[in-house]
Amino acid sequence: xxxxxxxxxxARLQEKFGDAIRNHEEPYGLLTIEIQAEKAHDLxxxxxxxDVLKMSFLTLIGAVNFPNDKDRELCVNYHIHxxxxxxxxxxRAFLPIENPTIKSxxxxxxxxxxxxxxxxxxxxxxxxxxxNLTRILNEDSMxxxxxxKEYHLEDATRExxxxxxxxx
Amino acid sequence: xxxxxxxxxxxxxxxxxxxxIATLNLGPTHPATHxxxxxxxxxxxxxxxxxxxxxxxxxxAFEKLAERRPYNQITPITDRLxxxxxxxxxxxxxxxxxxxxxxxVPKKVDYMRVIIMELAxxxxxxxxxxxxxxxxxxxxxxxxxxxxRELIYELYEEVCGARLTTNIGRIGxxxxxxxxxxxxxxxxxxxxxxxxxxEFDDLLLRNRIFMDRTIGAGPISGxxxxxxxxxxxxxxxxxVDYDVRVMTPYSSYEDFDFIIPVGTQGDTYDRFCxxxxxxxxxxxxxxQAYNNMPEGSYFSPDVPEFYLPxxxxxxxxxxxLIYHFKIVMGxxxxxxxxxxxxxxxxxxxxxxxxxxxxxxxxxxxxxxRPCFIYYQAYPEMITGQTISDAVLTLSxxxxxxxxxxx
Numbered sequence: 001x002x003x004x005x006x007x008x009x010x011a012r013l014q015e016k017f018g019d020a021i022r023n024h025e026e027p028y029g030l031l032t033i034e035i036q037a038e039k040a041h042d043l044x045x046x047x048x049x050x051d052v053l054k055m056s057f058l059t060l061i062g063a064v065n066f067p068n069d070k071d072r073e074l075c076v077n078y079h080i081h082x083x084x085x086x087x088x089x090x091x092r093a094f095l096p097i098e099n100p101t102i103k104s105x106x107x108x109x110x111x112x113x114x115x116x117x118x119x120x121x122x123x124x125x126x127x128x129x130x131x132n133l134t135r136i137l138n139e140d141s142m143x144x145x146x147x148x149k150e151y152h153l154e155d156a157t158r159e160x161x162x163x164x165x166x167x168x
Numbered sequence: 169x170x171x172x173x174x175x176x177x178x179x180x181x182x183x184x185x186x187x188x189i190a191t192l193n194l195g196p197t198h199p200a201t202h203x204x205x206x207x208x209x210x211x212x213x214x215x216x217x218x219x220x221x222x223x224x225x226x227x228x229a230f231e232k233l234a235e236r237r238p239y240n241q242i243t244p245i246t247d248r249l250x251x252x253x254x255x256x257x258x259x260x261x262x263x264x265x266x267x268x269x270x271x272x273v274p275k276k277v278d279y280m281r282v283i284i285m286e287l288a289x290x291x292x293x294x295x296x297x298x299x300x301x302x303x304x305x306x307x308x309x310x311x312x313x314x315x316x317r318e319l320i321y322e323l324y325e326e327v328c329g330a331r332l333t334t335n336i337g338r339i340g341x342x343x344x345x346x347x348x349x350x351x352x353x354x355x356x357x358x359x360x361x362x363x364x365x366x367e368f369d370d371l372l373l374r375n376r377i378f379m380d381r382t383i384g385a386g387p388i389s390g391x392x393x394x395x396x397x398x399x400x401x402x403x404x405x406x407x408v409d410y411d412v413r414v415m416t417p418y419s420s421y422e423d424f425d426f427i428i429p430v431g432t433q434g435d436t437y438d439r440f441c442x443x444x445x446x447x448x449x450x451x452x453x454x455x456q457a458y459n460n461m462p463e464g465s466y467f468s469p470d471v472p473e474f475y476l477p478x479x480x481x482x483x484x485x486x487x488x489l490i491y492h493f494k495i496v497m498g499x500x501x502x503x504x505x506x507x508x509x510x511x512x513x514x515x516x517x518x519x520x521x522x523x524x525x526x527x528x529x530x531x532x533x534x535x536x537r538p539c540f541i542y543y544q545a546y547p548e549m550i551t552g553q554t555i556s557d558a559v560l561t562l563s564x565x566x567x568x569x570x571x572x573x574x
Binding site: 027028030032056057058059060062064065077079083086088090109110111113114115118122135136137138139146147152153 | 223224227229231232233235236267268394395396397408410415416505506507508510517519521523531532534536540541543544545573574
C-alpha cells in the first residue's frame with residue numbers, strides 16, 4: 001500500500017485536465033471532483049491507464065436528479081477505485097435535462113455496460129456509443145424515467161405526510 | 169385428405185441433425201436459474217454458442233422506495249437485497265448512516281456486529297456451496313448444510329425475532345444485548361459446526377465426480393473479472409485478493425486475524441474452494457470476536473434522536489416517548505451530505521451511496537449490488553461450455569435475484 005493521498009490525486013488530475021475540473025470537495029474523506037461532461041470519458045480512460053494513480057476499478061455508476069439546478073438537472077456519478085493504492089475517487093458530470101448526453105465508458109470498462117443501461121432506464125441519461133442502450137430492469141414499453149424527481153411514489157392527493165405539517 | 173407432398177422432407181433445413189443450432193430458454197422460472205431471470209441460449213447440441221440474459225422480473229424499485237422512507241425504515245429494504253445474508257446488508261446501511269451523522273459506536277457494538285455479519289457470511293456461503301453440490305446431483309451435502317444454516321437462523325431469531333428478513337440492529341447499535349440463550353446457542357454452534365462442516369468438505373472437495381464437473385466450468389481470468397467489476401469470492405477465486413474487510417476495515421475488522429483465500433483459475437471449483445475456506449475463516453473471526461468481546465454498552469448513547477428507545481422507556485419516560493415518536497415519524501434532523509460506505513457482503517462489495525439534503529428521507533440512495541455486476545459476465549463465462557456447466561456456473565456465481573433486480 002502506498003501513501004497516495006487525495007491531495008496528490010487532485011494535483012495530478014488538475015495538472016492533466018486543468019480547467020475541465022470545475023470544482024472538488026472531500027465529503028467524508030472521499031475525493032469528489034466535477035468534470036465537464038464532454039471530458040469525463042477521457043478522464044476515466046486516462047485514470048485507468050495512468051501508471052502512477054492506477055485507478056483501474058470501476059465501482060459504481062449512478063445518477064441523481066436536481067430539478068431546480070438549471071441546465072445541470074442530471075448528475076452522473078462515477079466511483080473509481082485504485083486497488084493498488086486503495087484510494088477512491090468520485091467523478092461527477094452534470095447534464096442538462098433537455099439533452100442528457102454523455103459519452104459511454106463501456107469501451108473502457110466492459111462492466112459499465114449494465115450500469116449505464118440501468119442509469120438510462122431510471123434517469124434517461126443517453127450514453128453515446130453504448131452498443132445496446134435499452135431498459136434493463138423496467139418494462140420496455142415504459143415511456144418515462146421513473147427515478148426523476150417529478151415522479152412521486154405516493155398518491156399526490158395525500159397531504160398527511162406533507163413536510164409543511166412537520167415544520168419544514 | 170391431408171397434403172402429403174412434404175411428407176419425405178426433413179424437418180431440418182440442412183437435412184441433418186448435426187450442426188443444428190437451437191434456441192433454448194433457461195428460465196425465467198427454472199429450478200436451475202436460482203431465481204427469476206431468463207437466459208436465452210443458442211446451442212449446438214449441448215454446446216453453448218451464445219447467450220442473452222433478461223433480468224428485472226422482480227424489480228421492486230428499492231431506490232425509489234428509499235426516497236420516501238425515514239432513515240430507520242430503510243433497513244428492511246436492505247434485508248431484501250441479498251436475502252441469504254440479510255444482516256450484512258442491514259449493518260452496512262446502519263454503518264452508512266453512522267458515517268453520515270458522525271457517530272462512533274462502542275467497541276462492543278462493533279464486535280457484536282462482526283459476529284452477526286460473519287454468521288451471515290457463513291450462512292450465505294453454505295447455501296451457495298451446497299447448491300453447487302445439488303447442481304452436480306449431490307443432494308446430501310445440501311440437506312446436511314441446511315441443518316447448520318438453520319442453527320444460524322435460530323441465532324438471528326434470538327437477536328431480532330426474525331429469520332430471513334432480519335432487520336437486525338439499529339443506527340447506533342443493537343436493540344438489546346445478546347440474550348443468555350444466544351450465548352448458549354452460539355457456544356454450541358462454535359463447538360460443533362466444524363465437525364459437520366468437515367463432513368461436507370470430505371463429501372465434495374476431493375470427490376472425483378465433483379471435481380470433474382466443476383474444474384474448468386465457467387472460468388474467468390482475474391483481469392477480465394476486474395474489468396467487469398467483480399468483487400468478493402468470485403474475484404478472489406480468479407486470483408485477486410481484494411476484500412473490503414481488509415482494504416477498508418470497518419466495524420473493528422482490523423482487530424481480527426484471518427486470511428483471504430484466493431484461487432487461481434477463476435472456475436466453479438475455485439469459487440467453491442474459496443467459499444469453503446472463507447467459511448473457516450469466518451468461524452475463526454467469530455471465535456475471536458466472541459472470546460474478546462469488550463465490556464460496555466450495546467448501543468451508542470450519542471444518538472438518541474436515531475436510536476429507538478426500548479418499549480419500557482417509551483411507556484414510562486417522556487423523553488423516550490418523544491424520541492420514539494420523532495424517529496418513527498422520520499422527524500430527526502439529518503446533516504446535509506453525501507457518503508459512500510461499502511461492506512464485504514456475502515457476495516462482494518456491497519456499497520451504499522447516500523445523498524442527504526437534510527430532509528426526513530434520503531434525497532438519493534443507490535446500492536452497489538455485486539450480483540448485478542456479476543451477472544452481465546455470465547454469457548461470456550458460459551460460451552463454449554455445455555448446458556450443465558452453465559447451470560453450475562450460475563450457482564457458483566451466487567447470483568441472488570433480490571439483489572440483481574433490487
